[in-house]
Amino acid sequence: MAKVLVVTSGKGGVGKTTSTAALGAALAQTGKNVVVVDFDVGLRNLDLVMGAERRVVFDLINVVQGDAKLAQALIRDKRVETLSILPASQTRDKDALTPEGVARVIEELREKFDWVICDSPAGIERGAQLAMYHADQAVVVTNPEVSSVRDSDRIIGMLDSTTERAKKGEKIDKHLLLTRYDPSRAARGEMLRTEDVLEILSIPLLGIIPESEEVLRASNLGMPVTLSNPTSAPSRAYFEAVRRLEGETLDVSVPTERKGLFDWLFKRSVA
Amino acid sequence: MSFLTSLFGRKTSAPIARDRLQILLAHERAGEGQSELIAKLQEEILEVIKRHISVDQDKVQIKMDRGAGVSMLEIDIEVPEAKPAAKAD
Numbered sequence: 001m002a003k004v005l006v007v008t009s010g011k012g013g014v015g016k017t018t019s020t021a022a023l024g025a026a027l028a029q030t031g032k033n034v035v036v037v038d039f040d041v042g043l044r045n046l047d048l049v050m051g052a053e054r055r056v057v058f059d060l061i062n063v064v065q066g067d068a069k070l071a072q073a074l075i076r077d078k079r080v081e082t083l084s085i086l087p088a089s090q091t092r093d094k095d096a097l098t099p100e101g102v103a104r105v106i107e108e109l110r111e112k113f114d115w116v117i118c119d120s121p122a123g124i125e126r127g128a129q130l131a132m133y134h135a136d137q138a139v140v141v142t143n144p145e146v147s148s149v150r151d152s153d154r155i156i157g158m159l160d161s162t163t164e165r166a167k168k169g170e171k172i173d174k175h176l177l178l179t180r181y182d183p184s185r186a187a188r189g190e191m192l193r194t195e196d197v198l199e200i201l202s203i204p205l206l207g208i209i210p211e212s213e214e215v216l217r218a219s220n221l222g223m224p225v226t227l228s229n230p231t232s233a234p235s236r237a238y239f240e241a242v243r244r245l246e247g248e249t250l251d252v253s254v255p256t257e258r259k260g261l262f263d264w265l266f267k268r269s270v271a
Numbered sequence: 272m273s274f275l276t277s278l279f280g281r282k283t284s285a286p287i288a289r290d291r292l293q294i295l296l297a298h299e300r301a302g303e304g305q306s307e308l309i310a311k312l313q314e315e316i317l318e319v320i321k322r323h324i325s326v327d328q329d330k331v332q333i334k335m336d337r338g339a340g341v342s343m344l345e346i347d348i349e350v351p352e353a354k355p356a357a358k359a360d
Binding site: 145146149150153154157186188189190191192193196199200 | 283284285286288289291292293295296299300
């Protein structure tokens with residue numbers, strides 16, 4: 001039974017696309033058939049973060065409008081064979097996405113994959129609504145920062161009211177993914193702690209992704225971080241998050257980078 | 272930690288962020304209804320006052336303070352001075 005997962009946040013720039021790529025790749029790396037779908041029409045970036053930007057021929061809108069077959073638009077990842085990407089359109093108007101068309105594409109994806117992961121655009125408008133509408137589960141990406149937490153609260157409200165499941169009176173599983181977390185700043189009282197965010201948003205914690213240089217390095221390379229450096233702290237956090245998505249119960253910790261003397265010297269010399 | 276903060280005389284900011292969020296979200300979750308209520312109250316209170324005295328819109332100040340337990344809607348209306356004729360003794 002395929003699962004549709006939306007990665008959403010309300011606020012922009014908190015790590016939705018990075019997390020979509022990392023979670024999608026991590027699931028695929030464990031052998032699952034995964035497609036990541038970019039719903040950010042007009043500002044597509046998932047293809048770029050995944051290193052597939054030069055292979056885009058058709059996109060989600062072409063499929064929604066019947067100009068291309070789904071199989072023509074899907075791009076198979078070159079590194080993980082069970083991972084595919086369905087890019088968004090860069091040029092088209094966001095109104096080109098119709099609810100009926102999206103419903104048809106999601107239905108078709110459900111038949112082909114174990115996991116359909118939808119990367120939502122920022123905001124609470126139409127695009128975000130369409131991205132979450134068919135979801136069975138949601139990952140709410142949040143930074144430990146006031147505006148992000150507030151927007152996540154709004155999004156959680158929408159997940160409980162405007163999705164297909166909510167309208168049918170069913171529950172949608174919501175998970176909190178805390179990103180760009182700095183445990184030492186949180187310990188010093190300079191950053192909201194995990195417990196604070198959990199208490200405020202009161203949804204279960206999927207994982208804590210520590211602030212890490214590896215994330216930028218991965219996007220520079222066009223690779224999900226779980227592929228570019230699978231043993232790095234953020235990758236370990238994403239791999240654990242994926243195990244929780246699959247139903248395992250694990251204690252949540254903040255993975256830390258194992259830094260050597262060389263890293264330390266190098267960091268100082270460029271600073 | 273408390274030793275350090277007292278040493279540098281600077282409070283940590285995260286607890287403040289948490290408290291601000293808790294208050295804000297408690298109100299936002301109460302939903303649209305509440306913000307409509309405030310707008311309605313404001314409108315009707317002004318209407319009643321206008322029936323008795325002429326109120327200059329520029330002389331009306333409305334403040335909102337949403338607290339954890341209580342919210343305060345403060346409507347400050349400057350009542351025009353009585354005419355000089357009435358003051359004469």
